[in-house]
Amino acid sequence: MTLSIGFTLNGKAVSMEADPAERLLDTLRYRLGLTGTKEGCGEGECGACTVYLDGLPVNSCLVPTYQVRGARVETIEALDPVQLGPFLEQGATQCGACTPGVVMTALWISAHPELLETHTVRELMAGNLCRCTGYDGIVDAVATTIGEVGEGGRGKGEA
Amino acid sequence: MQRREGLAKLTGRERYVDDLPLEGALWGMTVRSPAPRGRVSAVRFRPDVNWSEIVVVDYRDVPTANEILLIERDQPVLAAGYVRHVHEAVLLVAHPSREMARRAARAVDVVVAPEPPALDFRAPPRPEQIQFGRDNVLKRLQIAKGDVEQALARAPVVVEGVYETGAQEHVYLETQGMIAWLENDVLVVKGSMQCPYYVLNALQHALGRDERRVRVIQTPTGGGFGGKEEYPSTIALHAALLALKAGRPVKMVYDRPEDMASTTKRHPSLVRHRTALTTDGRLLAQDIEVVLDGGAYVTLSPVVLSRGIIHAAGPYACDNVRIVGRAMFTNAVPFGAFRGFGAPQTLFALERHMDVIARALGLDPVELRRRNLLRDGQSTATGQVIRDGTDRIAVLERALALSGYREKQHSHAAFNAAQRSQRRGIGLATFYHGAGFTGGGEVHLNSRLQVAGLPDGRVEVLSANIEMGQGTLTVFTQIVADRLGLAPEEVVIGEPDTARVPNSGPTVASRTTMVVGRLIERAADDLRHRVGLDDRARGAAVKDAIMRWHREHRGEPLLGEAVYERPPGIAWDEERYQGDAYAAFAWAAYVAEVEVDLRTCTTRVIDFVAVQEVGKVINPTLARGQVQGGVVQGLGWALMEECKVENGAMINNQLTNYIIPTSDDVPPIRVAFVENPYPHGAQGAKGLGELPIDGPAPAILNAVAAATGADPRAIPLTAERLMEIVERTH
Amino acid sequence: MRVLLADRVPEALGLLAGDGAAIPVAGGTDLLVHWPVRIDAHDRTYVDLSRLEDLKPLRWSDRELVLGGLTTYWDVIQDERIGREFPLLVRAARQVGAIQIQARGTWAGNIVNASPAADGVPVLMAYDAVVVLESGRGREEVPLDHFYTGYKEMRRRADQLVVAIRIPRRPYSYQVFEKVGSRRAQAIAKVGLAVTRSDAGWRVVAASMAPTIRRCPMLERLLEQRVQVAHPGDLVPAITQDVSPIDDVRSTAEYRRRVMARVLYDDLRETCGWP
Numbered sequence A: 001m002t003l004s005i006g007f008t009l010n011g012k013a014v015s016m017e018a019d020p021a022e023r024l025l026d027t028l029r030y031r032l033g034l035t036g037t038k039e040g041c042g043e044g045e046c047g048a049c050t051v052y053l054d055g056l057p058v059n060s061c062l063v064p065t066y067q068v069r070g071a072r073v074e075t076i077e078a079l080d081p082v083q084l085g086p087f088l089e090q091g092a093t094q095c096g097a098c099t100p101g102v103v104m105t106a107l108w109i110s111a112h113p114e115l116l117e118t119h120t121v122r123e124l125m126a127g128n129l130c131r132c133t134g135y136d137g138i139v140d141a142v143a144t145t146i147g148e149v150g151e152g153g154r155g156k157g158e159a
Numbered sequence B: 001m002q003r004r005e006g007l008a009k010l011t012g013r014e015r016y017v018d019d020l021p022l023e024g025a026l027w028g029m030t031v032r033s034p035a036p037r038g039r040v041s042a043v044r045f046r047p048d049v050n051w052s053e054i055v056v057v058d059y060r061d062v063p064t065a066n067e068i069l070l071i072e073r074d075q076p077v078l079a080a081g082y083v084r085h086v087h088e089a090v091l092l093v094a095h096p097s098r099e100m101a102r103r104a105a106r107a108v109d110v111v112v113a114p115e116p117p118a119l120d121f122r123a124p125p126r127p128e129q130i131q132f133g134r135d136n137v138l139k140r141l142q143i144a145k146g147d148v149e150q151a152l153a154r155a156p157v158v159v160e161g162v163y164e165t166g167a168q169e170h171v172y173l174e175t176q177g178m179i180a181w182l183e184n185d186v187l188v189v190k191g192s193m194q195c196p197y198y199v200l201n202a203l204q205h206a207l208g209r210d211e212r213r214v215r216v217i218q219t220p221t222g223g224g225f226g227g228k229e230e231y232p233s234t235i236a237l238h239a240a241l242l243a244l245k246a247g248r249p250v251k252m253v254y255d256r257p258e259d260m261a262s263t264t265k266r267h268p269s270l271v272r273h274r275t276a277l278t279t280d281g282r283l284l285a286q287d288i289e290v291v292l293d294g295g296a297y298v299t300l301s302p303v304v305l306s307r308g309i310i311h312a313a314g315p316y317a318c319d320n321v322r323i324v325g326r327a328m329f330t331n332a333v334p335f336g337a338f339r340g341f342g343a344p345q346t347l348f349a350l351e352r353h354m355d356v357i358a359r360a361l362g363l364d365p366v367e368l369r370r371r372n373l374l375r376d377g378q379s380t381a382t383g384q385v386i387r388d389g390t391d392r393i394a395v396l397e398r399a400l401a402l403s404g405y406r407e408k409q410h411s412h413a414a415f416n417a418a419q420r421s422q423r424r425g426i427g428l429a430t431f432y433h434g435a436g437f438t439g440g441g442e443v444h445l446n447s448r449l450q451v452a453g454l455p456d457g458r459v460e461v462l463s464a465n466i467e468m469g470q471g472t473l474t475v476f477t478q479i480v481a482d483r484l485g486l487a488p489e490e491v492v493i494g495e496p497d498t499a500r501v502p503n504s505g506p507t508v509a510s511r512t513t514m515v516v517g518r519l520i521e522r523a524a525d526d527l528r529h530r531v532g533l534d535d536r537a538r539g540a541a542v543k544d545a546i547m548r549w550h551r552e553h554r555g556e557p558l559l560g561e562a563v564y565e566r567p568p569g570i571a572w573d574e575e576r577y578q579g580d581a582y583a584a585f586a587w588a589a590y591v592a593e594v595e596v597d598l599r600t601c602t603t604r605v606i607d608f609v610a611v612q613e614v615g616k617v618i619n620p621t622l623a624r625g626q627v628q629g630g631v632v633q634g635l636g637w638a639l640m641e642e643c644k645v646e647n648g649a650m651i652n653n654q655l656t657n658y659i660i661p662t663s664d665d666v667p668p669i670r671v672a673f674v675e676n677p678y679p680h681g682a683q684g685a686k687g688l689g690e691l692p693i694d695g696p697a698p699a700i701l702n703a704v705a706a707a708t709g710a711d712p713r714a715i716p717l718t719a720e721r722l723m724e725i726v727e728r729t730h
Numbered sequence C: 001m002r003v004l005l006a007d008r009v010p011e012a013l014g015l016l017a018g019d020g021a022a023i024p025v026a027g028g029t030d031l032l033v034h035w036p037v038r039i040d041a042h043d044r045t046y047v048d049l050s051r052l053e054d055l056k057p058l059r060w061s062d063r064e065l066v067l068g069g070l071t072t073y074w075d076v077i078q079d080e081r082i083g084r085e086f087p088l089l090v091r092a093a094r095q096v097g098a099i100q101i102q103a104r105g106t107w108a109g110n111i112v113n114a115s116p117a118a119d120g121v122p123v124l125m126a127y128d129a130v131v132v133l134e135s136g137r138g139r140e141e142v143p144l145d146h147f148y149t150g151y152k153e154m155r156r157r158a159d160q161l162v163v164a165i166r167i168p169r170r171p172y173s174y175q176v177f178e179k180v181g182s183r184r185a186q187a188i189a190k191v192g193l194a195v196t197r198s199d200a201g202w203r204v205v206a207a208s209m210a211p212t213i214r215r216c217p218m219l220e221r222l223l224e225q226r227v228q229v230a231h232p233g234d235l236v237p238a239i240t241q242d243v244s245p246i247d248d249v250r251s252t253a254e255y256r257r258r259v260m261a262r263v264l265y266d267d268l269r270e271t272c273g274w275p
């Protein structure tokens, strides 16, 4: 069986036939050619597959495609590169495999600075595993986008 | 300069192997051994799959040699009737649908008549477990300096200790992946890898194709850390065999559980130290035994062991040193290259042992190290005289100052007295890491590199060294641009494609910037000479000359070239393991501050300072990122990353159960560099990539020991393990 | 594989009643883990709940807080009033996975998934939550502390949905949630504890300590009777009667028992006047 579904993807209406066993991650990558969203684990741990579903960051490897019918999906391809300066400057990417997911979560945090009244950047970023950077570059970049001085690797006492 | 491909990565435009569109491709899957050792008595194809739709490959489909070419040729491409470890590849299947391919792989039963496996590398094998040589020793190596026995016999103090480290999984975020297809008669293999020419050689060897009929192309590689040094040859061969049989492109991309279970890991180790000292803590003799678990095939274990033992005595002056090392065969999934390559294991043992010594002698750990750190003119265990002008004491002092080491020792004493269950402590490690291949390795590699002048005046670097996050593209660009006075946009880094680029060696061993970068400088100089310029010509003069050359030589390639030359005054005796093991060492002092919750025995690193001397720092942002990433990987290895093993195979092969640090588990990693340009590295740089994983584990465990009074000697120091030790202590 | 899409609760209940083996899907954060590899799971029938708008909102009344059958962790984290009145719900929710999981995972899914290591269940149980089940045959309410009957076994028939979780409003004089994992964030509990005290008495709930999450009657009695406890070891006999931890891939029985005793002791020391 297939299911007919329609949803908004990066601001545009999409309608398609989906296999019931299809994950949103695979629909995006293999059916729609949006390969910016990555698979790191397929188990919700690494966050490389992070997309926005109705405005919230979710792991697209855990979303059955049929569940986005009628919903709003945004992927890394929709983001405005202008926002990414601090990520380059702070060294927030190395191998890049985690990076699209990291950027999605990071920009969601910077769009919701009120979260930082109750959460730290490090707590909010904990769903995005990065094996390369040690996280300082990422945390500093987020801090920079929301106009805070880095709490990461630059801070205290460095030469 | 900012990371060259940074924006492409940040926007998701960078294309990794699994992102490439492939018309008409099949998905390949692997059928693996269920048992650690035995004869394959049957392979059964269950009827719930329509086998006529499935391409199946077994060892009989390997055209020329069923061997994965590496140091030895003991590892088959596909098991030929006999398996030596769980998850050993037995059969390959392919189908246009990934799900169908997976179902097919599941529908094959490999029946193994079991034989007794060797599973504990620490215990001497029983006769029925022997499968390699007479004693399952894959490799034995020894270093000797002075007279250890005599020094031990006469010494006023001898301190002994045994230290153990566990396997570590790389967890590169992009799993192993490869695609293969035929283009006319040329087999093209493309994928995630560190060493295109290793893959090329392996394909040529097993498939009996000369280099004109095989071509290997690296795709942007989502992390490697050594895990994509030798393993990609295996998956490349598998994809190639399926593609050759199917006559269609084949893609193999491991899912995370398969990747974790069946690819290589860091070698587990056991290191024994027996150290003779004066009562005031001067080293008189170091007697060290290193044992590594090699797993079921040789892979790179001999060279991992080599680097391990060479680093085992540390950056200290000692006249009498004996280091014996052996790598053991076991029926475990083979261990392989991992950032640090044996050195993290032996340096963990050594640096923890230094604190054990300090405690035994009632000495301050800082003082013990200060008394023994190598001064210029003194020699390492292999007799390599260090004369690089680096002030190693100053590196140590810098780390102490930045971390507030002394003040924290005092404040911790007060904190620990006031708290019921929280304990703080600070710990230190001083260490070194040899850059480039060991001994004569670089000479054997004989790396070659080209810098091409393009008709439009730009220049292109043609090298087989790859970007996997560590910054190759950026650093290479910077080196050429600086050398020739060009803008970064005027420099192109060619795709690592064995049909186009010469063999500039593997992207391993912290050699890329120092060794290959130097080749780039020389090839750029050569290019300048070829267009009639001298070494002072820069910028527009270079561009103009290149364009003029092309007008005069239409259609011809303009190539500057360089071949590795050993720096002067370096000599290595492979027989006796004596001499200059490395052209250069990077030096470091790391300080960790921890807080231990005695209720749960959970350890949290609350501050970390990493000070190192790596020659000239070419790109501060990239260099800092390498250190921070390495420290966090080391922190994981020290405290949480544990491969739970059954029958020699990892059973917690998911990221839910193999725990690596998240952003919330690590403090900011404070990084500082002491710069002392190295004359034979590009722009004065030495290797940096591996150094940062050597220091965190001992520094952190030393801090835990200081915090709790306990004496942990094995990693990962999980809460469960620390609780046992603390219970024993109190 | 078959998926039945429902837009209204009765429709979903009808689909479940019609196919005895159908599995409801809410946020998918349990069901979709390693999905491509779990081939067997592809041969089943599923009923999608995600469009059942009626199950989404949480509601307050004078006497209770009612979580909907699709209320997520993030819904709870965002709710300031819950933070004030039922702080353990927020504390636990913030420790479930990370934001990407909190945004999708539901409390009902946590209950029905029945992991002995869950974080949502212990705090709900410590607040005396009641599971509201509905099927074509009507409604049924089961107190959460009577819901589980064995490892992954529970008093829910295959045709029933969790449509609500009722939590009585009471003043609490003591409440604490502790999660001990192998890292600070994104960890599965090796030991989980939720302890509350209200007019209804003490509640001590342990996670990862037995085949199901469960209340600890001996510990609760010890607290009710104000037994003097001199050190963590004094709690061990009660713990041994209440729970039966095991060695598994995440931890050891011994570690779990010790940690439970120490953390409980340390948390309760001041309140109970222990030394």
Ligand SMILES: Cc1cc2nc3c(=O)[nH]c(=O)nc-3n(C[C@@H](O)[C@@H](O)[C@H](O)COP(=O)(O)OP(=O)(O)OC[C@H]3O[C@@H](n4cnc5c(N)ncnc54)[C@H](O)[C@@H]3O)c2cc1C
Binding pocket: A043, A044, A045, C023, C024, C025, C026, C027, C028, C029, C030, C031, C032, C033, C049, C069, C070, C095, C096, C097, C098, C101, C104, C105, C106, C107, C108, C109, C110, C111, C112, C113, C117, C118, C119, C120, C160, C161, C162, C163, C186, C187, C188, C189
């Ligand atoms: C990376 C990761 C980290 C996690 N970390 C934690 C953690 O720290 N702590 C923790 O407790 N959990 C954790 N979880 C699991 C947690 O996300 C789930 O238990 C979640 O609460 C389940 O909700 P769901 O809506 O996603 O359930 P689903 O996956 O949709 O369903 C789970 C089960 O519940 C059933 N079900 C769902 N809704 C209903 C309903 N209304 N009526 C009847 N049956 C229903 C389903 O049939 C299924 O059996 C983690 C999961 C992942 C992937």
Ligand code: FES
Binding pocket: A038, A039, A040, A041, A042, A043, A044, A045, A046, A047, A048, A049, A050, A059, A060, A061, A062
């Ligand atoms: S791939 Fe989805 S979380 Fe890792």
Ligand code: FES
Binding pocket: A092, A093, A094, A095, A096, A097, A098, A099, A129, A130, A131, A132, A133, B173, B222, B223, B469
């Ligand atoms: S940049 Fe490589 S995993 Fe994050």
